[in-house]
Amino acid sequence: MLPDKPSHIAIVGGGFSGVCAAVQLVRSSPAPLHITLIEPRDRVGLGLAYSTTDPDHRLNGPTWVHSIDPQDSGHFTRWCEKQGIFSADSQALLPDGSAFVRRADFGRYMESAFREHAQWPATQSTITHLRARAVDALEKGDSVELVTDAGHSLVCDLLIIATGNPQPRLQAPLDASLAAHPGVVENPLDTQRLLEIPAQASVLIIGSSLTALDVLATLLRQGHTGKMVSISRRGLQPRPQAPSAGPLSPPPTVPVAPATATGRQMLDRILGPAPDFLTQPGVEPTLRAWIRALRQRIGEVQAQGASWHLAFDELRDVVWRTWPLLPTAEKRRFLKKARTWYDVHRFRSPPQTQSLVQAAQAQGRIEFRVDRIQSVAALEASGPLRVCFAPRQGNAKRCEAFEVIINCTGLDVLARVSSNPFLSALMDKGWLTPDACGIGFAVDEHCRALTAKGTKQRAVRVIGPPTAGTFGDPLGAMFIAAQIYRIVPDVLSSLEASRMR
Numbered sequence: 001m002l003p004d005k006p007s008h009i010a011i012v013g014g015g016f017s018g019v020c021a022a023v024q025l026v027r028s029s030p031a032p033l034h035i036t037l038i039e040p041r042d043r044v045g046l047g048l049a050y051s052t053t054d055p056d057h058r059l060n061g062p063t064w065v066h067s068i069d070p071q072d073s074g075h076f077t078r079w080c081e082k083q084g085i086f087s088a089d090s091q092a093l094l095p096d097g098s099a100f101v102r103r104a105d106f107g108r109y110m111e112s113a114f115r116e117h118a119q120w121p122a123t124q125s126t127i128t129h130l131r132a133r134a135v136d137a138l139e140k141g142d143s144v145e146l147v148t149d150a151g152h153s154l155v156c157d158l159l160i161i162a163t164g165n166p167q168p169r170l171q172a173p174l175d176a177s178l179a180a181h182p183g184v185v186e187n188p189l190d191t192q193r194l195l196e197i198p199a200q201a202s203v204l205i206i207g208s209s210l211t212a213l214d215v216l217a218t219l220l221r222q223g224h225t226g227k228m229v230s231i232s233r234r235g236l237q238p239r240p241q242a243p244s245a246g247p248l249s250p251p252p253t254v255p256v257a258p259a260t261a262t263g264r265q266m267l268d269r270i271l272g273p274a275p276d277f278l279t280q281p282g283v284e285p286t287l288r289a290w291i292r293a294l295r296q297r298i299g300e301v302q303a304q305g306a307s308w309h310l311a312f313d314e315l316r317d318v319v320w321r322t323w324p325l326l327p328t329a330e331k332r333r334f335l336k337k338a339r340t341w342y343d344v345h346r347f348r349s350p351p352q353t354q355s356l357v358q359a360a361q362a363q364g365r366i367e368f369r370v371d372r373i374q375s376v377a378a379l380e381a382s383g384p385l386r387v388c389f390a391p392r393q394g395n396a397k398r399c400e401a402f403e404v405i406i407n408c409t410g411l412d413v414l415a416r417v418s419s420n421p422f423l424s425a426l427m428d429k430g431w432l433t434p435d436a437c438g439i440g441f442a443v444d445e446h447c448r449a450l451t452a453k454g455t456k457q458r459a460v461r462v463i464g465p466p467t468a469g470t471f472g473d474p475l476g477a478m479f480i481a482a483q484i485y486r487i488v489p490d491v492l493s494s495l496e497a498s499r500m501r
Contacts, residue, residue, distance in 0.1 A: 006032035006125065007495045010146050010154055012134045012422060013162035014039025015047025016477055017464030019110050020068050021160055021484050023117045026125040027069070028488050031496070033125040036154060037114075038146070040133045045110025047164050050103045054191045055089075056217035058350040059106055060210055060238075061476065062098040066106060068113045070267040070481040079109050091352050098241075100350040130154075134422040137431070137460075142498060144459050157498050158491065161432075161441075161449070161462045166419055171409050174206075174376050178405075182382050185406040194218045197404050200226045204387060204400075207408030208232040208368060210347050215406050217353050220360050226403075228366045231389075234340055235370035238349040242309035270482040274321045275314045285325045287334050312345055316473070320483065323472025328436045331469075335437060346473070376405065431460055435469030443470050446490040447483070458494060461487070 009025065011018045014037045022035045037044055041051075059066060067075040077099065080086060085105050086093045092101045118127045132148035137159060139145075146154040168187045170179055179186040185193045188211050197203065199222060205212050208230050219228060273279075277297040283289050297311040315322065323331070334342070349357075360366045372390040374397065379386055384401040391397050417423045426432040433452045435442040441462050442450040449457040464480050474483045 006034045007158070007499065008154075008156040009033060009035045009158045009160060009495075010038060010144070010156035011035060011160045011162055012038045012146070013047075013164055013464075014041065014044035014129065015162065015164045016045065016050070016110060017047075017164055017480050017484075018160070018162035019045040019114050020477075020481050021162060021463060022127045023068055023113055024481075024484050024488055025491065026117050026120040026123070026127060029123060029125060029492055029495075031492075031499075032123045033495075035125070035127045036156070037127065037129045038132055038134045038148060038154075039129060040131060042131060043107070043111060044114050044129050046107040048167070048189055050107030050110065052103050052189055052191050052214075054194070054214070054218050054221075055102055055104075056221050056353065056356070057103045057191075057214045058092075058100045058352055059103055060100075060348055060350050061478070062100060062241075064098075065266060065476070065478040066109075067478070068110065068481065070270075070478065070485045073266050076106070076109055079112065080105070083108075094351060100352060136422065136425045137429075142459070157459065157495060159460045161423075161426075161460070161466065162464055163420060163423065163466060165465050168407060168409075169419070170407055173373055174405075174407070178376060178378065178385075181378050181385065183378075183385055183402075183404050185404065188212075188215050188406050188408045191218070194406075195222065197222075197224070198226070199224050201403040202227040202384075202401070203229070203404045203406065204402040205230040205406045205408055206373065207410060208235070208237050209343070209408060209410055210238050210349060211410075212406075212408040213238065213349055213353050213357050215408060216357050216360070216366060220356055220365070224365075229369060229402075230366065230408075231369045231371040231373070233370070233372050235368065236340055236344045237368065238347055238354075239345050240354055241348050241351055242313075243307050266478060267482055267485065269317045270320075270479065271486070272318055274318055274325070278315065278322055285327065285330065287326070287330050287338060290322075290326075291338070316346055319472040320474065320479070324470070331437050335439065347476075426460075431457060432462070435467075437469040440466040440469040443467050447487045461491065463487070 011022055018037055018039065022037060025035065026033055063077040063080055064073040067073050069075050080099065080101060085101055086099060089102060093099045114127065130152065132150040132152055134146055135149050136147040137144050140155055143155050143157055144159045146156060146159065168189065170176055170186050178184045194215060197219065203219065203226060205215055212230050216228065216230065277293045278290055283293050294311065294315060298308045301311045302308060357366065361368065373387060374390045375388045377386045384403050385405055386399055386401055388397055388399040417427055423432065430451050432441045432449055443462050444450060444456055447461045447463050447467060449460040449462050451457065463484060465475055467474050474480050
């Protein structure tokens with residue numbers, strides 16, 4: 001017999017993390033749940049990444065790694081087939097059977113999943129969207145009272161923080177005041193700003209990540225004829241996808257994990273143990289030792305005719321297990337010295353985007369440089385910007401004028417709290433505390449928020465990117481979905497214990 005009153009869960013953040021958590025909870029709970037998604041946008045499931053409307057902005061992984069249900073890797077693919085996505089988007093489906101669809105289509109999929117689960121008949125569970133911004137939370141006995149900027153007051157049995165990544169902002173040496181300049185695009189995910197760039201304008205893109213490639217794809221599709229320069233400190237660009245990312249397994253002679261997962265296979269890989277090449281006797285938990293072991297493993301699989309991707313992914317898939325094994329000093333060393341190298345192998349470019357950018361680069365339309373900005377100054381209120389680059393090898397300082405600067409520098413972790421009054425309030429109360437690496441919030445193995453004294457917050461959980469400092473890499477859809485899957489049993493057990501009290 002079901003309880004008369006469903007447990008109430010408030011989820012702050014209505015992007016992928018928030019909607020995925022809501023869907024998995026109502027599908028898994030044997031008792032009724034009432035879930036409220038607090039999200040100021042009028043659409044849920046999109047977040048930063050999937051709000052784009054540009055047709056050249058694609059997912060950087062195939063459809064089978066983007067399911068909202070980690071136990072069913074074909075869920076998103078079937079939705080695409082039913083919606084006619086592959087027919088409408090002729091470039092999405094590759095010859096090997098893999099599909100890299102538009103991010104806007106994935107946003108529609110997330111909205112569809114939200115609607116499908118808004119009324120869950122099996123347990124009479126519900127998910128509702130409250131269009132507001134959370135600003136504070138208060139203790140109310142064993143419960144939490146959530147306050148919004150619209151004056152709402154919600155009492156919930158459990159608070160889940162799913163705020164995702166912060167909005168991009170200018171970072172040093174660019175002064176924050178430059179964001180007001182018409183030639184500076186602070187948020188590269190603002191598609192409309194990109195569309196307004198004149199075709200003849202000289203453009204400087206700060207960064208060479210996946211976001212930078214998306215920006216270049218947009219400019220190229222618009223027929224941009226002006227100078228396009230992308231700079232980064234190391235000159236590293238995202239690596240290509242594995243040779244076969246579709247529903248094809250590697251040759252049976254290669255004794256490594258298949259490149260493609262079906263059914264629960266991807267989830268089982270993520271939930272699997274740490275790779276032997278990192279945990280075998282003699283391999284110390286240090287960055288240097290692990291890099292050496294990974295390179296050796298890559299050499300082994302390449303000697304057998306396989307790609308480096310297979311060895312790298314053996315590590316990537318279980319980073320949530322391996323990262324906690326590193327001492328804090330080694331984690332900080334990784335973030336300072338090796339993260340860029342890791343990221344370009346971890347976050348791979350969609351084949352369609354890579355082909356477009358590479359062709360333009362070969363034609364001389366795009367220039368990638370190893371460079372570092374020393375200063376940026378606006379020559380006039382709305383005119384060109386003078387960019388001076390740091391001298392290299394004793395050469396004199398170089399300065400150039402650009403009409404447009406696009407910020408693709410990546411995440412600014414300090415903005416996670418400073419730009420969010422809700423997180424600031426919880427930090428001030430001591431409900432949230434920075435993790436040891438300073439890139440997110442400290443949580444336990446079940447994503448319960450930890451106070452500065454290490455006390456577990458029974459009724460407060462943090463999921464997704466804000467837990468990167470604890471788990472290393474809950475940054476992609478399949479890893480966030482798997483993280484939620486891991487903690488759902490403990491969340492439901494905690495709610496049941498609360499009902500029994």
